[in-house]
Amino acid sequence: MLLRWARAVPHVPNLVRRDEFTYEIPRDEAAGMRVPGVLFSDEALLAGVAGDPSLTQLANVATLPGIERNALAMPDIHFGYGFPVGGVAAFGLDEGIVSPGGIGYDINCGVRLLRTPFTVDEIRPKLGGLIDRLYREVPSGVGSRGGYPLARSDVDEVLAGGARWAVARGLGRAEDLPMQEEEGRIPSATPSVVSDAARQRGMKQLGTLGSGNHFLEVQRVDAVFDRPFADVLGLEPGRVVVMLHTGSRGLGHQVATDFIQEMDRRLASEGVTLVDRQLSCAPVGSEPGQRYLGAMAAAANFAWANRQVITHGVRRAFAAALDRNADDLDIAVVYDIAHNIAKIEEHRVDGGTKRVLVHRKGATRAFPAGREEVPERYRAYGQPVLIPGDMGSASYVLAGLPTSMDRSFGSSCHGAGRRLSRHAAIRAFKYDEVTRGLAGRGIVVRSASREGVTEEAPGAYKDVEEVVRVAEGAGLTRRVARLVPLGVVKG
């Protein structure tokens, strides 16, 4: 199949307000748009994206073949490569495409929340020692390695087994698995199509956080908005929880790099010019399209194994810092969510149901109550959605709303969303001021580098409160609980 589409969107596209939280880039705004672009936002958040290329990127996505309904952007939209971060798009399996740039370089970057049996009063006196332990048990920072180094012969098993591989190795508990999206493993992964280069990058990095916006945070439950669901999740005010945010490390970056280049070459040889080469793609059913999906699933499994190994490190660190036996400590997985991934799902399209490939890049799945993909224990309430805020404000646990299915293919936001680029943040903030500000509020920070702190300074992010409020107003997710940081381990 030959992909062809017109060049589109040379300027900042026009936005039309459809309702309080919905804005549209009309289909006739630029040549080549097959569907409208739809953005969930409000005036305050929109002011933050004015002049950045993310709206143009949203319109670019609308030009891709086989796109269903709308090209979508969540309230935390910001600049990405190819697709904007916060982008969601679904494509028909027969006529649509898969684009590695619609998943992102960090395949299955995601968030996991762990519940501890402790209250904030029990942890506070030991917080400094605990954060030091976590920093030691979970390697972080640029090029971090050494968590759980793999032999070459182990890599295939990790790519096929995901979190289940780690649990089988004693790095976790069987009851951790059902509390994860996909139970921590996509069965259709094809390890054999993951390149040697990607394997090399992954072998040394399992069980490491990495750098950038990845973190491990000890938090306390600050407020509860949905008492019945929060009770089921075990999140009552004052409870100490641990949130970790990381993905597939260099292995996923290399899988994305490999396929973006391969698909770009194929398009060039077919004479197809894209509006943005970073959107390189292949038909879903094509050989390269299927091969990418197999490799993406393998990288996603690597990420779930990574978060599982880190969970093991967290348990060890708590045991050591509190002088307890790790096996007796009831530290449980609340949920684990992917926010850079593509999935085949059934959705309502044109009055019927249809299986489509949903790309979520910097966006989460947010299925409502009743869906069988939601863990049984949570099914009456909706799928948990984990939203990491910046290290100075709050993180959120949300739950999918029924209206998300028709509004956003069952998707929601993934975080606060950057306001300043990493580079701009490093220029705008001083390390000493950022850490002093956090220390003044009792927040303990350990980082492998000063840049790791300044580039993630609270002021570099949009207001997470505003993002989750808009996501609720737009009918995507409702608030369940707010979490605030006690201590942070930064890459």
Add this chain to the structure above:
Amino acid sequence: MRPRKERAVSASGEDPTSLVVAYLSQLLLLQQEEGFLVREIRARPLGEPPTAVVASVRGELFDPARHPARIEVKAITFHDLEIDLKRGRARVIVDI
């Protein structure tokens, strides 16, 4: 960084733009796979305009005691990539 060891790097592309992405991705991989930091490059472009490159690079292995690592490059992107073949320059945006 000291030019202590030598490695051979080669890359090809459909056009100069994809060549630059492929070539820089190879250099990034050298660093990611074995911690090889590139100090000096001798590169020979092939084709007019170039669609392949053969290079010999010299450098040394990453040593945390001497090499402060500040930012991790995840990938080389096509985003707004600009090439000036006359002056032999390119502007490349990397994902960090």
